[in-house]
Amino acid sequence: xxxxxxxxxxxxxxxxxAVLGTExxxxxxxxxxxxxxxxxxxxxxxxxxxxxxxxxxxxxDRVAAQVVTGIGFLGAGAILRYRGSVHGMTTAATIWVNAxxxxxxxxxxxxxxxxxTLITLVVLLVLPFIEAWFENRPxxxxxxVKLVKPEQS
Numbered sequence: 544x545x546x547x548x549x550x551x552x553x554x555x556x557x558x559x560x561a562v563l564g565t566e567x568x569x570x571x572x573x574x575x576x577x578x579x580x581x582x583x584x585x586x587x588x589x590x591x592x593x594x595x596x597x598x599x600x601x602x603x604d605r606v607a608a609q610v611v612t613g614i615g616f617l618g619a620g621a622i623l624r625y626r627g628s629v630h631g632m633t634t635a636a637t638i639w640v641n642a643x644x645x646x647x648x649x650x651x652x653x654x655x656x657x658x659x660t661l662i663t664l665v666v667l668l669v670l671p672f673i674e675a676w677f678e679n680r681p682x683x684x685x686x687x688v689k690l691v692k693p694e695q696s
Contacts (some may be wrong), residue, residue: 544598548651549591556587556648559660563641566667567634574621574634582617583645586610590649603618607646614642637667 560583564576574582593606596670640663647656 544591544594546572552591552648552651553584553587555653555656556583556645558658559644559648560641562660563637563644563663563667566664567637572634573631574638579637579641582614582641583648586642586645587649594650603632610642610646614639633667637663658662 560580561576561582564574564579567579568575574643575592589606589610597608618638620629621634621638624627624630640659644656644659647653647659
């Protein structure tokens with residue numbers, strides 16, 4: 544792989560991570576711009592390194608699995624439990640998908656990485672409004688039905 548190709552892959556990963564990080568920053572989430580850039584960049588770098596190792600006759604079969612494991616650790620750190628509620632699940636999921644986007648960019652699947660970023664943005668930007676509608680809609684409360692035990696003959 545030419546050095547130019549490696550740089551383009553890293554820049555694409557960092558740029559797509561920045562797109563997701565900007566959305567997270569806008570919503571004032573803990574994993575913001577820098578974090579998301581570094582996650583995508585690191586995943587791409589590990590993927591490129593894995594490709595280079597395989598090309599040099601080395602073993603690269605476990606690198607992707609280790610990236611996923613490391614990202615799971617980061618995502619777990621973003622999840623907080625407080626007074627019976629859980630916070631940070633969307634941030635953890637964004638970290639996870641962002642690493643996958645970085646890996647796609649690192650392997651050279653540019654259209655896949657861009658498409659996944661766009662789909663992720665739709666999820667992060669549009670779905671909160673739909674969720675809010677579901678949470679705020681009026682709920683019709685019906686009277687409970689009294690069950691009568693049938694008479695025995």
